[in-house]
Amino acid sequence: MPQKTLTLNATTRTETGKKAANLRLIGLIPAVIYGHGLETKILTLVELELEKTLQQISESDLVDLVIDNEKPIKVLFHDISRDPLTNKFVHIDFYQVRMDEKIKTEIALNFMGESGAVKDLGAVLIKTLDSIEIECLPGDLISHLDVDLNALNQxxxxxxxxxxxxPATLTLLTDPETPIALAEEPKKEEILTAAPSPKELVPAEVAEAEAEKENATEEIKK
Incomplete structure (x- = not known):
């Protein structure tokens, strides 16, 4: 089911390079918007408003972007760049969509239910993907797809x-045979046996001869 579209405000900017980086010091985030056959614009977002918006939607949801208080523009978050150490926003890329033109995007997977093979048979649950690629009209976008783990019963x-x-309105672009999740049989622990002593490795005849030598030595000592 398509999600409710949220509104995010932005303003055009002229600062680039180091000047754009300084915007983050006052709680503003540099951004850019582009789209098929559309003019690219550089923008500024309020960090707190951006964070609040992302807490309510997924990256595959449409957003009404209002630039300089003008008419809202339908956009998708195309790239969200964060600092790897602080996790703070560095830069945002928006992609402006046309509602009559299909787009390709990633849809998040929501794993639900419980695998019977894991619960009752000791299997190991392995998830190989957290999203899949689809194609659809912007108005048919959904926030996620459910993956029912109850199907993993053996x-x-x-x-x-x-x-x-x-949904029929979405076209799957990911290879249909691609594994999403599997119940893998647990690896059996190998039972280690003690290594044989050197005597156990020699032929029986040699072992008997060695035993006779030991007995003879004992007799001499007596």
């Missing part, structure tokens, strides 16, 4: 991309 069972319940 050792070795696999949920593939083709097994997902994808």
């Amino acid at each position: 050792l070795g069972t696999i949920i593939r991309a083709k097994d997902l319940k994808i």
Whole structure:
């Protein structure tokens, strides 16, 4: 089901390079908006408003971007760049969509339910993807797709991309045979045995001869 569209405000900017980087010191985030056949614009966002918006939606949801209090523009978050140490926003890329033109994007996977193979048979649950690629009209976008782990009820069972319940308005672009999740059989622990002593490695005849030598030595000592 398509999600409710939220509004995010932005202002045009002229600062670039180091001047744009200084905007972050006063709680503003540099951004850019572009789209198919559209003019690229550089923008500024209020950091707190941006954070609040992202807490309410997924990156695949449409947003009404209001630039300089003008008419809202339908956009997607195309790239969200954060500082790897502080996790603070560095830069935002928006992609302006046309509602009559299909787009390709990633849809997040929401894993739900419980695998019977994991619960009852000791299987190891392995998730291989956290999103899939789809194509659709912007108005048909959804925030996520559910993956029902209850289907993994036997050792070795696999949920593939083709097994997902994808709405007819979405076209799957990820290879249908791609594994999404699987119940892998646990690896058996190897039982280690003690290494044989050197005597155990020699032929029986040699062992008997060595035993006779030891007995003879004992007799001499007596």
